Amino acid sequence: MANSVDLVIRGGQVVDGSGALPVVADVAIDAGRIVGVGRTGAVGREEIDARGMIVTPGFVDIHTHYDGQVTWENHMVPSTAHGVTTVVMGNCGVGFAPCRPDQHELLIRLMEGVEDIPHPVLVDGIPWTWETYPEYLDFLSTRQYDMDICSQLPHAALRVYVMGQRGVDREPATAEDRRRMTALAREALAAGALGISTSRTFFHRSSDGKSTPSFEAAEEELMALADALRAEGRGVMQLITDFADEEQTFALLHRLVQRSGRPLSVSLLEGGYGPMTLRWQEVLDWAAAASREGAPIRAQVLSRAIGVMLGHELTLNTFYTTPTYGELAKLPFAEKIRALREPAVRARILAEAADPDPTIVLGRLAREFDHMFLLGDPPDYEQPFEQSILARAQRLGTTPEELAYDLMLENDGHTMLYVTLCNYEHGSLATSLRMMRHPAAVLGLGDAGAHCGTICDGSFPTFMLAYWVRDRVRGERLGLAETVRMLSRDCARAVGLADRGLLAAGYRADVNVIDLGRLHLHAPEVAHDLPGGGRRLVQRADGFAATVVGGTVVHRDGQATGQLPGRLLRGRPAALH
Secondary structure, eight states: OOOEEEEEEEEEEEOOSSSOOOEEEEEEEETTEEEEEESOOOEEEEEEEOTTSEEEEOEEEOOBOOTTHHHHOSSOTTGGGGTEEEEEEOGGGOOSOSOOGGGHHHHHHHHHHHHOOOHHHHHHHOOOOOSSHHHHHHHHTTOOBSSEEEEEEEHHHHHHHHHTHHHHTTOOOOHHHHHHHHHHHHHHHHHTOOEEEEEEOTTOBOTTSOBOTTTTOOHHHHHHHHHHHHHHTOOEEEEEEOOSSHHHHHHHHHHHHHHHOSOEEEEOBOSSSTTBOTTHHHHHHHHHHHHHTTOOEEEEEOSSOEEEEEOTTSSOOTTTTSHHHHHHTTSOHHHHHHHHHSHHHHHHHHHSOOOOOTTOGGGGGGGOGGGEEEOTTTTOSOOOGGGSHHHHHHHHTSOHHHHHHHHHTHHHHTOOEEEEEESOTTSSSHHHHHHHHSTTEEEOOOOBTOOTTTOOOTTHHHHIIIIIIIIOOSSOOOOHHHHHHHHTHHHHHHTTOTTSSSOSTTSBOOEEEEOGGGOEEOOOEEEEEEGGGEEEEEOOEEOEEEEEETTEEEEETTEEOSOOOBOBOOOOOOOOO
């Protein structure tokens, strides 16, 4: 009699995550682990017919901001729709633990400003049953999810917890402050933090316009965090930083890794200011050289431009700071759209000056018409500048303001515009391709769970497969095997998750079954499904026949099965291999 196992995925093109070419094989799963890949005589108590489809490891997203969402929600939307089976949150130094009771509002406003998660949603959603970081993890460990979650200790929260208002005001940490930070960071790592994160960019501000508490923290304070990593012998460091001086900035990263003895990753984007740099190739080369010399540094890169969405349902639009629009902004949506259609209102708004809100760093993008596009449905993320709002308006003999105004009223006021912030200096994704293929790069920066009304990049795994592997016509494509490796094993290895990201015996049974020919990424849309009816951008995908987490099918054909096998994954010593 044939052996019986929990699940067999039969006859698919197995793309195992190693970078090897696909092979037709079965994947046998039992007790949450893969027990065989190949032709198997085992009979599954459940079976999936994968003939004509690809079978991949579950994808690992190492840069998310689900820190609040995991406290009230079981489904990690939007990642659940895109084959992600493990997420890492607590990035960029922001999060909700440790936190004293009188600091709740401060951390909420910081997350609201940095990651555009609405204040009422966080107030209504977060239960605040913890104070310390280990207590936060203990709370999460009682909950169930549709994927595994990992958490990093956020520097901003730690700094405020230790220093109080002095930390908020960005005063220098004293020797005693640094000692306490090291001790609490060690405690967090021992409790299961996957690492420590921080932010050093002027882009990151609280909703009241103040810089994040960790901005411009002295090197000796960062070294105190590195000391915790070294002492515990585990964990990674993640940060975002401004690249005003690339050599000095990278030298600091190098010193941190030398001090900690642990891997570090840094956000890397093409652009001319802040956390972006036009010298990104050099930064990648320096990281590769440092890694070869025993100081592992990786650059987190995104597979497309970071694009900000503009629309009447969203945080930003081209007219959001004009006086007349401000008067209409709080009307019910349908009433607002009716008012905006009135010729007199249109004329008044178009005649008014628009000064970006200084507390929203991204606000200036609302009128960058030369990098602004009608995204469309299906969405086109690689349009030439000839299709920009500026170029289209010039051809039509109108102003870009008038064209943007009229376009955003189409589809009953639901049409969104897309403006590229970075990775699009030359009007194509050639930079993203070069970044992704660099040995010092790792995929990240999707920011799933954040930027609810401005950015919708958590869909990047679907974009990688549908666009980079199959549909791109403006240049070179990526191979299927290398793309799956980037999405799975490379990301898992970058943060020390040695038991996933590969379809091989003994590995965790996180698996996707994907109909690549049917894979389709829908345009972003607004859902009002957050606590208190809060809104967020979501992006649906077709073509995921099944997503398996720990041997349990959590999604079939884009629909949740109701199964919640995912848990908090506590960090532990693991060799990067």
